[in-house]
Amino acid sequence: MEAFTFSYPTKNYFGQGAAHKALAEELPKYGKHVLLAYGGGSVKRNGIYDELLAILKEQGKEVTEFAGIMSNPTYRKVQEGARLVREHKIDLILAVGGGSVSDCCKAVSAQAALEEDLYDYEYAKHKVPTAGVPMGVIVTASGTGSEQNAGAVITYEEKNWKGPLWGTAASFAVLDPYYTKTVPMRQVISGAFDTLSHCLETYLGTPREPNLSDVMNESVMRSVIENIRKVKADPEDMQARSELMWASAMAENGVLKLGKVTDFQCHMIEHQLGAYTDCNHGCGLAVIQPELYRHLAPEAPAQFARLAREVFGVAEQESELATALAGVEKFADFIEEIGLPTTLKAMGIEDKAMLHAVAVTSIRTPGCAKKLTDEEIEEILLHVLG
Structure with missing residues (x-):
């Protein structure tokens, strides 16, 4: 076995109804500005969006929406999210969806806290971001395990490149198996x-x-x-x-x-x-x-x-x-x-x-x-x- 140093920061809330417990405990730790990120709109059709929005409003949060994250999130989408985070002085990113939404938001978190271009920072200067905007993940489609680490898979369309970018690991993750019934x-x-x-x-x-x-x-x-x-x-x-x-x-x-x-x-x-x-x-x-x-x-x-x-x-x-x-x-x-x-x-x-x-x-x-x-x-x- 190789030598290693192990630290595991993500707090997991697992089980039916876990979102209510998680957000009741976690939201008070952050400021009032929340970026609510999601994909193509299925969270609105299946009721998860309304459920989470009600909890956020009850906690007095001001919500900025970051919608339309695609199944293979693009670098352009990452930059769009980072601009929203900066413009609205976001205190917490809440990613709702599967691995694509989580991956995109991890990269958004790192890019928003970085003055330089994230791709160049990692692949030209060979550096890894050490700061980011706090984030949590509500998993609706499991499989990638993206909510458990800082790695993000992003497609840089202009370069015909799809690969790993290091972002920010989630502070907490909600794993409710019942949410997976909302996906095909x-x-x-x-x-x-x-x-x-x-x-x-x-x-x-x-x-x-x-x-x-x-x-x-x-x-x-x-x-x-x-x-x-x-x-x-x-x-x-x-x-x-x-x-x-x-x-x-x-x-x-x-x-x-x-x-x-x-x-x-x-x-x-x-x-x-x-x-x-x-x-x-x-x-x-x-x-x-x-x-x-x-x-x-x-x-x-x-x-x-x-x-x-x-x-x-x-x-x-x-x-x-x-x-x-x-x-x-x-x-x-x-x-x-x-x-x-x-x-x-x-x-x-x-x-x-x-x-x-x-x-x-x-x-x-x-x-x-x-x-x-x-x-x-x-x-x-x-x-x-x-």
């Missing part, structure tokens, strides 16, 4: 798959021999697989939704990453695919990840074989590599079982020239079992074109 089942499943992908990309990092974080991760992955099946069979299964929501938080609150250099190579490839196509993140991961793992398993057969045995229930084969590859096929079968796409064409993506651009612009991650070449990434993408 397709989004619930793709979000939960994102959780599984986070776990896999943490598990398959270095060191490659198992440690306590990996053993805990195996349990989380088994739970995610079991509860995706349950919620798909019965959308009213609140126990399954609760388990998925907490698994999402566990995958990204840092606990499973302790002592690890994570992989996340699949995420980096999918991010660039998203930069060029604006595709659904969970679906993009589902298409790419099995083929990527077929390619990587020979580089770390013992690690992939343990995953196959402990998470996907594969019996011991004639070799570690055979066991590892059998596990990858069980993973691929599970994706098909839960109804996520298995080819890029199924997602409406067919441009081979664009896939070349994705390959050559994808970030390479240090925890991956192999440093992939441009040609290897392009080959993987062409294999899943369909």
Whole structure:
């Protein structure tokens, strides 16, 4: 296990009705100016907006709205939010939605407190913001675990770039499983798959021999697989939704990453695919990840074989590599079982020239079992074109 320093600042309020308890305790800590951030308007249709607005008004808050945050939040949207925060002297950002809203607001928080351009500050000067406007998150669509950390995934359209920016971690997060009933089942499943992908990309990092974080991760992955099946069979299964929501938080609150250099190579490839196509993140991961793992398993057969045995229930084969590859096929079968796409064409993506651009612009991650070449990434993408 690698050396680490661990601090976990986000206070989580979990369970039905958690928003009332959280806001009653948290809102008095901040000034009167609140930025209420949300996406395309579903929070208004499902009643969550009215519920939260009433609580804010009861607490005497003056609300500025920041609406229209898209599923792949853009750098332009971040700058729009930062301007609102400065103009209205916002004391607290309240992000209501899924990971996209949370990611956007984390970057908004950092940009609003920074005189320089956030992207240049991080990628030209190689600095990380140390201050930001306080924020809280009301999660309505779980899966990303975005509310648990300071990382934000933002699309910079002018640069054809989608990648990580460091923002501000939420001071508190509301995790009410009942709120997830307001989003379509397709989004619930793709979000939960994102959780599984986070776990896999943490598990398959270095060191490659198992440690306590990996053993805990195996349990989380088994739970995610079991509860995706349950919620798909019965959308009213609140126990399954609760388990998925907490698994999402566990995958990204840092606990499973302790002592690890994570992989996340699949995420980096999918991010660039998203930069060029604006595709659904969970679906993009589902298409790419099995083929990527077929390619990587020979580089770390013992690690992939343990995953196959402990998470996907594969019996011991004639070799570690055979066991590892059998596990990858069980993973691929599970994706098909839960109804996520298995080819890029199924997602409406067919441009081979664009896939070349994705390959050559994808970030390479240090925890991956192999440093992939441009040609290897392009080959993987062409294999899943369909």
